[in-house]
Amino acid sequence: MALLATQNLTAHYGDFQALFGVDMMLEDGETVAIIGANGAGKTTLMRSIAGVLINGQESVTLDGAPIGDATADAIMAQGVAMVPEGRKLFPSLSVEENLLIGSYGRKTDGHWNLATIYDLFPILKERRNNPGTALSGGQQQMVAIGRALMSNPRILLCDELSLGLAPVVIRDIYQAVPKIKEAGASIIVVEQDIGQAMKVADRVYCMMEGRITLSGKPDSLSREAIHDAYFGAAA
Amino acid sequence: MIWIDTIIQGVLLGGLYALFAAGLSLVFGIMRLVNLAHGDLIVMGAYLILLLVTMTGLSPFIAAAIAIPFMFALGFGLQKFMLNRVLGDDILPPLLVTFGLSVVLQNALLEGFSADSQRLPTGALSTASVEVGGINLGVLPLLTFGSAVLVIVALNQIFYRTELGRAFRATSDDATTASLMGIKPANIFAMATGIALIIVTIAALYLGMRANFDPNIGPARLIYAFEAVIIGGLGSLWGTLLGGIIIGVAQTVGAAINPEWQILAGHIAFLVVLLIHPRGLFPRAVD
Numbered sequence: 001m002a003l004l005a006t007q008n009l010t011a012h013y014g015d016f017q018a019l020f021g022v023d024m025m026l027e028d029g030e031t032v033a034i035i036g037a038n039g040a041g042k043t044t045l046m047r048s049i050a051g052v053l054i055n056g057q058e059s060v061t062l063d064g065a066p067i068g069d070a071t072a073d074a075i076m077a078q079g080v081a082m083v084p085e086g087r088k089l090f091p092s093l094s095v096e097e098n099l100l101i102g103s104y105g106r107k108t109d110g111h112w113n114l115a116t117i118y119d120l121f122p123i124l125k126e127r128r129n130n131p132g133t134a135l136s137g138g139q140q141q142m143v144a145i146g147r148a149l150m151s152n153p154r155i156l157l158c159d160e161l162s163l164g165l166a167p168v169v170i171r172d173i174y175q176a177v178p179k180i181k182e183a184g185a186s187i188i189v190v191e192q193d194i195g196q197a198m199k200v201a202d203r204v205y206c207m208m209e210g211r212i213t214l215s216g217k218p219d220s221l222s223r224e225a226i227h228d229a230y231f232g233a234a235a
Numbered sequence: 236m237i238w239i240d241t242i243i244q245g246v247l248l249g250g251l252y253a254l255f256a257a258g259l260s261l262v263f264g265i266m267r268l269v270n271l272a273h274g275d276l277i278v279m280g281a282y283l284i285l286l287l288v289t290m291t292g293l294s295p296f297i298a299a300a301i302a303i304p305f306m307f308a309l310g311f312g313l314q315k316f317m318l319n320r321v322l323g324d325d326i327l328p329p330l331l332v333t334f335g336l337s338v339v340l341q342n343a344l345l346e347g348f349s350a351d352s353q354r355l356p357t358g359a360l361s362t363a364s365v366e367v368g369g370i371n372l373g374v375l376p377l378l379t380f381g382s383a384v385l386v387i388v389a390l391n392q393i394f395y396r397t398e399l400g401r402a403f404r405a406t407s408d409d410a411t412t413a414s415l416m417g418i419k420p421a422n423i424f425a426m427a428t429g430i431a432l433i434i435v436t437i438a439a440l441y442l443g444m445r446a447n448f449d450p451n452i453g454p455a456r457l458i459y460a461f462e463a464v465i466i467g468g469l470g471s472l473w474g475t476l477l478g479g480i481i482i483g484v485a486q487t488v489g490a491a492i493n494p495e496w497q498i499l500a501g502h503i504a505f506l507v508v509l510l511i512h513p514r515g516l517f518p519r520a521v522d
Contacts, residue, residue, distance in 0.1 A: 052411060072414035081415070088412040092404040101401050105417010151417065 001064050003028045003186055004049065004080070004155055009059040009068075011044050011210075018044040020210045026155065031177065031187040033201035033218075035194050037230060041210040042190040043085050046159045049188075050082045051075040062155075076105045081153035085160045085190075087144040089132035096128040098143050102150030110152030111183040117146040120176055138169035145176060149185075156185045162193045174200060194226065206230055240370050241491045242484055247372070249463075249483030250380030251445065253476040254438035255456050256463035257386050258431030264470030265407045265427045266322060271333040274457030275340040276432065280306060280439030281448050282348055285355055295355040299440040303433050310432030315425040322424070337453065344450035355443035379441040386434055387476050393430070394472070403427060407470075462505040468515030477516060481508065 002025035011019040019041050026032050034042050047053045049060055051072035059068035067075055076082075081102070089098050099117055118125040121142040127135060132143050141161060148156055162170040170193065177200045181187060191197035197204060198218040206214035206229035214221065214229030259273045270276075280302065287298035317336075321328035363374040394400040402423050406413040410420040442448060442456070459482060466481055467474025482501040489500020508516065 050415060052415070071419075072411075073417045073419045076415060076417040084412060084415065088409060090405045090408040090412070092408050093401060097401050097404075100398070101405050101413075101416050101418075103417075104398065104402055104405075147416070 005061050007059055009048055011048050011053050018210050022212055024205050026186055026188055029186055030202045031181055031200055033197035033204045034190045035197050036207035040207040042207055043159055046157050046190055050157055073105050079154035081148035081151050082157040083144045083148045087140045089140055089143055091133045093132055094129050095124055095132050095143055098132040099146050099150055102147035106151040108152045112149040112152050138165050141173055153185055156187045158189045160190055241487050245484030245487035246480050247376035247380045249480030250383035251441055252459045252463045252482050253383040253479030255460040256475045256479055258434040259460045260464045260475040262427055262431045265403050266424045268329050272336040272340055273460055275337045275453030276435050277439050277456050278448055278453040279340055280436045281443035282344055284440055284443055285353055295440055295444055299436055303436050306432040306436045307429040311425045311429035314428035319421045319424055341450050350449055352447035352449045354447050357444045382437055387472050390472050465515055466508045468517035471517040474517035
């Protein structure tokens with residue numbers, strides 16, 4: 001049984017339909033990448049899984065149990081944490097407070113705590129009393145990842161980790177992904193940077209216009225197939 | 236010496252206004268909700284304390300302590316089952332609902348307690364005073380001011396030293412992202428209004444011991460509270476205390492010049508501060 005799965009998942013923003021029957025799954029211990037151009041529906045898919053967008057009950061399952069109509073706080077309590085697009089740090093909170101708030105709804109013993117987060121991203125310990133939003137983009141991304149890890153999630157949803165970051169910073173951020181996986185979390189990474197996604201993922205889904213257009217293991221997908229699935233066959 | 240005495244009395248009066256305002260400031264700071272029934276809730280608290288004192292013969296302080304859990308539960312329920320339903324991007328629905336609540340409360344109090352003025356019994360406390368440097372200070376005004384400072388300190392401790400305070404601030408910043416942390420914004424808002432009504436009860440205690448009250452004085456208390464909050468900067472707790480002091484000092488100085496100017500002088504001070512600092516003295520950086 002898949003750890004997390006979506007079945008025929010649809011999502012709307014008012015009258016606009018953003019997802020059209022998306023089927024995907026995440027196995028325990030796996031890292032799955034979701035790639036696609038701007039507007040493909042990747043973030044909507046993440047928000048639907050995390051409970052920010054409420055869906056039909058059966059459209060999302062966790063350990064086979066339907067969670068599609070659960071709210072974000074309830075889904076987080078079941079061990080699904082999210083690093084949202086644009087980091088979304090809390091401006092009123094310091095770096096350390098941003099990290100601490102990450103475990104508000106789920107306090108479990110596990111690998112991740114303040115000390116291990118500071119080991120993963122040592123710069124955060126130096127900046128722990130600064131306002132979260134006073135940090136550079138890369139450091140803010142580290143805080144956002146650390147904040148999500150503080151709940152020792154079973155599943156980590158990472159939305160656009162590399163967005164707006166310099167290549168050297170992206171490399172530093174992605175170096176943390178294997179360590180997070182090693183500590184026991186299964187991961188879904190949403191990425192526009194295909195190269196980064198291919199490096200860390202066990203499986204890849206490509207999205208276009210709200211639909212899954214391609215899926216498979218990274219080494220089984222040709223450049224042409226990815227190009228067609230990413231931009232459309234006619235592009 | 237008379238002017239020093241006047242200013243000190245004004246500072247102490249400011250403590251009462253800060254107590255009126257602290258709950259309003261808390262609720263606005265967390266959920267951007269302007270509760271137009273705030274003044275009427277203070278009056279309702281005073282009647283509740285009066286009822287307990289009349290029924291049991293207890294001191295108003297003990298009666299207020301008994302009223303506090305009830306008022307907390309009332310605030311929690313009010314927010315959870317009524318005000319949360321109208322919170323959103325549009326600020327008009329909460330204003331209308333709390334205005335309606337204000338009207339309902341005034342009429343319910345009028346029906347239940349008549350329009351007669353009431354006062355909480357204070358015994359010797361109302362005339363007790365201590366002399367400090369040649370100035371006589373009333374014990375009750377000192378207690379009021381001390382309570383206001385304690386309330387502000389306690390709220391700051393909750394805000395900046397507890398997990399609940401972090402949740403308050405995070406929810407105030409971004410309720411959607413807060414829900415990704417496992418926070419239930421609806422419960423956080425309800426908790427905030429519950430705490431605000433604890434402060435309302437403390438304000439009601441001193442209101443009822445220092446002056447007469449009747450069912451119709453709520454809106455005027457709301458205006459003083461509003462002015463204190465806005466002078467201090469929306470959402471700033473220490474700013475709210477300072478706002479209360481500025482209005483209190485302006486009123487006592489105005490009254491010393493001409494007794495008819497007391498209320499007007501407070502409003503003028505409010506306008507002057509707004510002209511110089513339109514966002515108040517300590518505005519939040521993130522608004």
